[in-house]
Amino acid sequence: MEILACPKCQNNNIVKSGVINNKQRYLCKKCNYYFTVNKLGKKIDNYYIIKAMQLYLEGLSYREIERIIGVSHVTVSNWVKEYKIKKPPHGDYHPTYKIFNHLELVEYVKNKSLLSGAGMVITELGDKFMLIKWERFKD
Numbered sequence: 743m744e745i746l747a748c749p750k751c752q753n754n755n756i757v758k759s760g761v762i763n764n765k766q767r768y769l770c771k772k773c774n775y776y777f778t779v780n781k782l783g784k785k786i787d788n789y790y791i792i793k794a795m796q797l798y799l800e801g802l803s804y805r806e807i808e809r810i811i812g813v814s815h816v817t818v819s820n821w822v823k824e825y826k827i828k829k830p831p832h833g834d835y836h837p838t839y840k841i842f843n844h845l846e847l848v849e850y851v852k853n854k855s856l857l858s859g860a861g862m863v864i865t866e867l868g869d870k871f872m873l874i875k876w877e878r879f880k881d
């Protein structure tokens with residue numbers, strides 16, 4: 743199901759506002775932008791917003807998140823502002839991440855030496871899996 747959203751600010755608080763050239767016109771109640779149905783943006787599924795914020799909290803940069811989730815780093819930084827996400831300092835643990843399909847993931851966890859001395863989480867990402875791993879910086 744497609745959710746109607748403002749093409750400018752992605753908000754879905756929009757109302758119908760007359761018809762122009764036989765096209766429904768809408769008004770965004772958040773940024774007061776008028777637009778017709780042709781310009782209607784697609785609202786990004788909350789699933790991806792949550793994944794992006796998880797990655798942000800894990801210490802990944804906006805551009806790394808852009809590469810993984812496929813939304814622009816500008817959008818990601820807007821979400822951080824919108825949801826008031828504040829990242830605690832990470833100390834000497836450095837996160838790295840890998841994207842695997844299921845078989846690659848199974849192969850990876852078979853290797854015990856890759857699991858020792860590090861913490862990790864595996865999270866679903868679309869049809870793949872992401873493994874985030876923390877290793878203490880070596881002096």
Ligand SMILES: [Zn+2]
Pocket residue numbers: 748749750751752753770771772773774775
């Ligand atoms: Zn708007």
